């Protein structure tokens with residue numbers, strides 16, 4: 001059942017397939033297009049492995065011929081024997097030399113194309129909009145850089161040689177056997193043809209089954225990540241049942257998919273194994289050979305080549321069976337990589353412009369994720385430099401979406417966003433990102449020292465500047481108390497720091513960068529009173545003289561904002577300072593009453 005088992009491995013390697021990554025990706029052209037830069041190497045490699053395989057069968061033919069010579073004419077076979085010994089030895093030598101050369105060329109081509117593809121993928125990723133990563137990127141990136149590239153390696157370094165080798169052995173071997181005895185050759189090859197027919201039958205529905213397995217595998221991965229990510233909530237609130245059920249369902253589906261495949265191909269797969277075995281060829285050759293010998297239509301000496309050469313042929317063909325699966329997987333991997341590389345990059349401006357100042361203007365901005373429903377609709381607002389604009393609204397109102405449009409995580413569907421009077425799409429993306437500090441809730445701390453985590457804001461800052469930023473962000477004392485001070489290593493999530501401390505660290509990063517536009521997403525998790533006031537003071541320092549846009553979840557933290565934009569269902573429904581909005585007795589006043597009621 002090697003076919004099913006091998007493909008289970010293939011499905012496993014694609015465990016991070018994205019949901020929109022349709023299956024059934026086997027496009028023959030993708031592999032050829034990706035391998036275009038190494039086409040010459042591949043041709044040389046194929047020619048060398050063909051010649052090597054042809055030379056490799058010569059020693060077996062030599063052995064058979066020596067036996068024939070001895071059986072036909074024991075007394076006068078001396079010269080022929082030595083000739084065949086020489087031919088056999090030459091064949092073995094040529095086989096070895098060409099095999100090494102073919103492997104060398106193959107591995108060189110492999111290293112060259114993997115290097116080139118990795119570089120292309122990484123460069124392309126750098127040009128993709130950040131919104132793409134947020135929506136679906138990490139799984140697809142991981143899959144392209146690991147599983148899909150491994151499939152490419154398999155094709156070049158292994159499958160190519162095995163396939164050409166198998167074809168050569170069959171052709172050369174068959175040619176020799178037909179030259180010895182046609183009926184016997186037909187019988188020996190007939191066994192292999194029957195193996196091929198059963199193999200084709202067992203592979204008929206492979207694509208559909210592999211696709212089902214990949215989908216099930218993706219669901220298992222998603223459910224596992226969901227469970228691991230939410231383990232705290234699961235343990236605290238005992239909601240593990242539902243999450244675990246999703247996991248169990250996905251595992252059941254995977255098992256059923258695999259069982260269905262095995263059930264369908266078990267007979268054809270076993271039959272192809274049987275007819276592809278040395279035992280089957282030996283049995284057929286012996287039975288037919290002895291019958292022909294007893295009839296007098298075959299000399300005993302002519303039976304020997306079939307025992308030596310034909311019986312050894314399945315050993316050369318079986319690796320090609322695995323190799324043909326490798327090529328199928330390689331096509332899928334190539335199609336995935338090609339799809340990733342064809343994702344349109346963030347368009348860079350043809351005529352770049354420099355913002356005059358750092359005021360932000362939203363001009364009739366609309367945006368839709370799916371092209372059907374607008375997550376943000378017809379929003380117009382001006383955020384002057386040196387002011388704080390708070391964005392509030394119920395969950396799902398479009399607050400995060402609107403702020404994601406400013407650094408071009410996505411481009412607006414309609415309208416325009418301007419910084420310093422210039423459309424953000426006319427500002428080179430490096431300058432645009434350099435002009436703003438983004439303090440988002442999900443801004444992860446890197447697995448690096450505290451100092452380096454702050455320094456990301458401005459890589460050339462010296463230690464004194466890093467410290468000054470930390471002091472301004474009210475985090476310096478906390479850092480000093482860490483075991484290694486500024487050299488303390490943080491894990492990816494800022495492990496040893498509390499929520500408020502992590503936020504202040506990212507604020508220090510933003511202060512150090514000195515970018516004139518600050519976009520921050522206030523923590524949704526409640527902080528204790530000390531931590532909250534420290535964060536507020538840090539933000540006040542950061543905001544001085546800058547255009548600050550803050551997504552606020554706790555309204556009492558933005559009472560002093562210059563303007564508050566109230567969103568509901570993607571639309572800007574109210575705007576103004578706190579007192580005015582309260583007096584209006586609209587959505588803001590209701591949200592305020594609800595929160596104060598909770599707080600009271």
Ligand SMILES: Nc1ncnc2c1ncn2[C@@H]1O[C@H](COP(=O)(O)OP(=O)(O)OP(=O)(O)O)[C@@H](O)[C@H]1O
Nearest residue numbers: 135369370375393394395396397398399400401402
């Ligand atoms: N990546 C995405 N793909 C598709 N739809 C999305 C995506 N992100 C958000 N949405 C949808 O867009 C709408 C606005 O979501 P958004 O996250 O901007 O709201 P929000 O006001 O920031 O909510 P919250 O306060 O809960 O963070 C919602 O209907 C949401 O489901």
